[in-house]
Every structure is written in structure tokens, then in C-alpha cells.
Amino acid sequence: MPHLIVEYSSNLSAYPEAQALAELNAAVCASPEVLDEADLKSRFVRNASFHVGTAASGRGFVHAQLRLLSGRSPEAKQDLAARVAEVLRRLTPRPAGVMVQLSVEIVDMDRPSYVKERL
Template sequence: MPHLFVEYTDNLDGFPEVPVLTALNATVIASGEVLDECDLKSRVTRTTRFAVGNDATASRGFVHAELRLLTGRTPEAKRDLSERIAAVLREHTPKPEGMLVQLSVDVVDMDRAAYFKGRL
């Protein structure tokens, strides 16, 4: 815990996966909501099959981030995390001419009683 998932459409040529992960990890850790930086697990997935509305062409794309945290954060802390993540996405996401690119972030509570974590 926590887990950070980033998904982006493959029509966003040049999406900087490594810089985005680096910046996202830095901003989430800087929030103070992650006690041990090595607990944050992040990944990026390039989506090749997608549609935005009724348009599956190259004129629309998206980047979506989902941060999963154990329950217990205040609504204010979750909002802060969402805004931090959105700021990183705004800074790094390519903006191709003539394309509508949507950014979204969701902060999701994980059930503490059901979550398992172990180290090897």
C-alpha cells in the first residue's frame, strides 16, 4: 500500500512514462500520507483499445490515474493527493494539436481488514 495506476491512450505519442512515474512518486511521497516511501507501488499502462464517447479515432484520448490507499485518510487528504497527481499529469501529458485529451484522477479506499501485504 499504496498502489498507483496510470493508464493512457496510445494515441498520446511520446507519453513520458518514466518521468511521469518519477514525478508522481515524488509528489505522493511529499504529501506525507505515505509513511515509508518503498510502500508506494506505481505502474503505467498504455491502452491500445479504447473509445472516448462515440469516437474511437485519434482525435480523443485520456490519462487516468487511480491511487488506492488503506482506509483512514480524511477527505481533505484525499483531495490534496488527487490535486497533486492531476498537477503532474497536466505538466507531463502531451497535448497533440486538434486532440481532446481528458485527465482524471480517483483516490480509492482499500479495505484494511481484507488487505494483505508481505515482504520477502
Template sequence: MPHVFLEYTSNLTDFEPDNALLRINHVLVASGQFAAEFDIKSRATRVETFRVGTGLTVRGFVHVKLALLSGRSPQVKAQLSESLLAGLQELGNWPSSVEVQLSVEVVDLDRESYRKALL
């Protein structure tokens, strides 16, 4: 289980989403909260149309949403978001011509209504 949703802006031309997803998955496994083989489902979406603020400065962003089954403590969720943010920062190769914002959010999925089937 968790689901990872990565969004990144199209002006980050050197951003490698597959490398980012692999890094994110490794960070999550290292947390001890998830198994490596089947637990983590991650995907990336390139955002073509976006706006950051109202100014004319060239800006972009990378945002990670981590959706977890409910029940983890606020401390565990904070540790996961801090680790994910550090992992994003380590990706490097951020363009000097773009002001880049990195962000992470952790959201709870209702444990009682979540369903999964393995085929």
C-alpha cells in the same frame, strides 16, 4: 502502501510513462502521507483499444487510480487527487492533434483484509 495504476491511450505518442510514474511518486511523497523508499507501488498500462465518447474527434486520456488503505479523511484524499492532477498537467508535451482528458480517482482498500509481505 499506496498502489498507483496509470492508464494512457496509445495515441499519446510522446507520453513517457516512466517519467509520469516518477512524477506521481514525487507528488505522493511531497504530500507527507507516504515514505519514499518502499511505500509507493506504481505501474503503467498503455491502452491500445479505447473509445472516448461517441464522436469522431481524436481523443485520448491519462487516468490515475490511487488505491489507499482506508481511513484517510475526504480532505486528504481530495488534496491527493488535486496534487496528482496538477502533476499530470505539468508533464506537458500534449499533442495538439488529440483532445486529451486527464483524470484521477482515489479508492479505499479495506484495511482489515489487506495483506503485504516483505521478502
């Protein structure tokens, strides 16, 4: 915990994934909600097959999901979402003629059923 999964449409081909991962991890780990930086697992998923709305082309997306163990306050969740959104807003490519939608979702993981071990 936490898990950060960033999905994006393949028409944003110049996405600086390595830079974004480094900056996202730094931003999320700077939150007082993350007690151990080694707990954050983040990754990018590039979606080659996607459709946004009903338009045939000219649209793309970036969607981040930050999964946290349950129990965070609404204010803490808002702060974490804002941290993730700021990095993605700054680094997401904006190809000419493509409207890009950015979204960030904070998801509570069920604390009693979550298993994590360091091997």
C-alpha cells in the same frame, strides 16, 4: 499500499513514462499520508484499444487511480488527487487535433482484508 495506476490512450504515444513515474512518486511520497516511500507501487498502462465517447477519433485520456488503505480524511484524499493531477497535467502530451481528458480517482482499499509482505 499505496498503489498508483496510470492508464492512458495509445494516441498519446510520446508519453514520458519514466519521468512521470519519478515525479509522481516524489509528489505522492511528499504527502504526510505516505509514511514509507518504499510502500508506493506505481505503474503505467498504455491502452491500445480504447474509445472516448462516440467520436471516431480525435480524443484521448489519462486516468490515474491511487489506491490507499481506508481511513484517510476527505482533505487528505483531495490533496493527494491534486498532487497526482498536477504532475499529469504538466507532463501529458497534447497532440494536435486530440482532446485529452484527465481524471484522478482516489480509491479506498479495505484495510482488514489487505495483505502486504516484504519478501
